[in-house]
Amino acid sequence: MGESFVQGVPKLEELRICGCKDITFKGMESHQDISSLHGSAPGRCSQVLSMVAEEEEKQLQQKFPCRLHNLELRDCENLAKLPQMLHNLSSLTDISIKNCSNLVSFAEVVGLPSRLRSITIENCKARGVEALVHSSMTSLESFKISDCESVKYIARVQLPPNLKRLDIKYCNNLQTLVDNEVSEMLEESINSGSSQNTSLLEYLNIKDCESLASLLSHGELPCSVKCIEIDNCPNLVSFSPRGNLPTALGYLSIRQCSKLESIAERVNDNTSLQEIEIMDCPSFIPFPDGGLPSTKLSALYINECERLAALPNGMCNLSSLRNLKIQKCPGIVSFPEDGFPTNIWSLEVKDANICKPLFEWGLHRLTSLSVLKISGGCDDVESFPQEEIGIKLPISLATLEIENFPNLESLSSSVQNLTSLGRLHFLRCPKLKYFPKGLPSSIYDLYIDGCPLLEEKCKKNAEYWPIIANVIMIRLGERRIY
Template sequence: MGESFVQGVPKLEELRIRGCKDITFKGMESHQDISSLHGLAPERCSQVLSTVAEEEEKQLQQRLPCRLHNLELRDCENLAKLPQTLHNLSSLTDISIKNCSNLVSFAEVVGLPSQLRSITIENCKARGVEALVHSSMTSLESFKISDCESVKYIARVQLPPNVKRLDIKYCNNLQTLVDNEVSEMLEESINSGSSQNTSLLEYLNIRDCESLACLLSHGELPCSVKRIEIDNCPNLFSFSPRGNLPTALGSLSIRQCSKLESIAETVNDNTSLQRFRIDGCKNLKLLPDCLNKLSHLQEFKVMDCPSFIQFPDGGLPSTKLSTLYINECEKLVALPNGMCNLTSLRNLTIQKCPGIVSFPEDGFPTNIWSLEIKDANICKPLFEWGLHRLTSLSELKISGGCDDVESFPQEEIGMKLPTSLDTLEIENFPNLESLSSSVQNLTSLTELHFVRCPKLKYFPNGLPPSIDYLYIGGCPLLEEKCKKNAGYWPIIANIIPESP
């Protein structure tokens, strides 16, 4: 890149170069000609910033504009090491290094600029990432690393004090966040009062790191953490030895961590957790005993946890919980204690939990808006308890678990549906033959679905005039009667029928 170019654009602020294999920074020695340049991004430029001889290091500092804020190196295949003089770029705040396959080591870098706020490293085989992330980087707020096989831990001693966001993906040799030996010595130092381990970390996202065993081998996660997302880390068995959740934690999502047996041993009364999601943790058996102390909890979801046995004796918090979703927990034997006390509960879903055979003695909270029961053995006691008690229920979905039901609602046992219903879905009732006439009283009903009810063949003489959507699928006898000019056509003529 010659002097004639840079002299022609003295006010250039951002420069992106792509696919120029022979371009270098020679000719940019008069860096005052591009003193306005804030962003530089060479991409697929194989010669740019290639191995720099020691005698050229000082010249390189002159070639890079000193007001540079953003530096992005992408697909620079001959980049063998980062310039030693990067730390002299006093305005640099963001650096991104992606797909630089010949970059050997980060450990040789004297240091990155102290005011750096963001580091992104992607698909680089270079060793020594922990040399970049150290406690003296007091301005660093975001660190993202992906597809780096050499990474075993992120920081040698401790995370930078002001880092708020940490994203780690596809680092198959990552074992923990901080080096095991150093973190043990640091904890001993903290316990003796000679040091202080502080961090302002708020967001932790780790996914597809197959060797990750624990987040921290010693100590605890910073109390400032607000959001944790961990996905597909099959060897993760522990968060931290002490097992406490950060008090500021608002959202916790754990997916496909098959060795994880417990989330936390204890929960502080002032923990701010609002969303709690567990999915695909095959060995998870128990939840924290103090789960009911999570007074801010609004959403709780546990899915595909076949070893999950039971909820804690104290049940779930009753103050703000609005969504409870339980799916594919084959060994779960009972719903949480005190279900009727969940007065804020609006959405309740129970799916594929064959081990639950008993219905709560005091029933469900009566102000639920949405209820979905699928392949569970609580339908009969639920019907006997009385769906009509759910006076705010707008959406009802029932699938399976009702093999002996021949008519719905079951008028013979005095069963009634709440008049507030807007949507009714009936699925996989193998012996259901008729829809009872009491459905005509559901004056708020707008959607009616029947799926896989092979014996269903009777409708009442009329449907509520409010219905504007009818779905029938896998019900051959009824479908035949609902064809145009067939027996039930006059009943549904004003409704747009949908084919499967």
């Protein structure tokens, strides 16, 4: 495809070529004929070898008036190289390269346009990605890369200054974000006061990168980072050698990082932190000294951290905490001396050894509690709540879910006082068989599963049917009565 085509469409603004297996680009002698082109997207064109014929590249480097804004190369399996003159496409803002399996190297690219804002690379074996991501790319705001086995690091010196979003997925040889040797030199210059990490990165998402050992081997993440999501990076050991988190961080999610032992040495001065999620990190041991920041933290989720021995210090001081979830952490055997913050709205505890001390501390102290879900860890409980030892539930409760209480036999009469209760669920309580004489009239969702004795009594016209007949939705096992 060349001159004869573009001469017929002098005002062409968008060009899409898909599924043309035999098409090749033979060159365009009159480059002014494509000066109106804004977008180009060759796709599934297996015979495209290069975007520009070699004999014309020198001419194009001198002058290329094309106003191309978006360039997408997709499923061009024989594309071997990108044109060196890409940097002359002065209007280019977005480039996407996907499923170009024979693209050899990005290192040949002399430079990229100064206005480029977004780069997306998927399923390419090409080496030299770091040639695309460097500090001189002052307009680059988003860099996304996935399924690129050759990538060991993203940048050689430091991230582009205005990069705000960095997404990395399925890059199995990625070891760190910035080249180890160069970042060490940079840290020395930072310590000497001659340079600093000026990146404005805000969002960092890394998923399924099995060789990733640390986010940075030297220095710190930019203080501007607001969101960090790390998922399934089994060799990740630390976030940074200095043990600090970005001061602007608001959301931190870490999942399936089997070697990660800690998130930071201190976080109590991270006043922007609003949500922490740590899931399936079996080596995670301590929360940072000094506890968690009390200013804005509203959600804390901890799941499947087998070696975690204690909850953070000063839990009662987390005045903004609304949602607390602790699941499958058998190593937690002690309950905070001062208890939980009384303003918690939702509390979920599953297979943890803190149920008994939690009950003894007093659930009724959680005066704003709306959702309570407890699963396991209460093998000796025969009635709930245990009125005989003074346990009460907060009257604010709207959802109550009890699961896997192997010896639970009865629901206590004090439940009748929960005038806001709307959802009542019992799961896998094989001995449960007694309801009180009445249930709150506010209940609209009753779910009973794995409780054969109670299920039998709740069938239509059975013993407890008069008590529950006015409930809008009743589910017994897999059967829905209403």
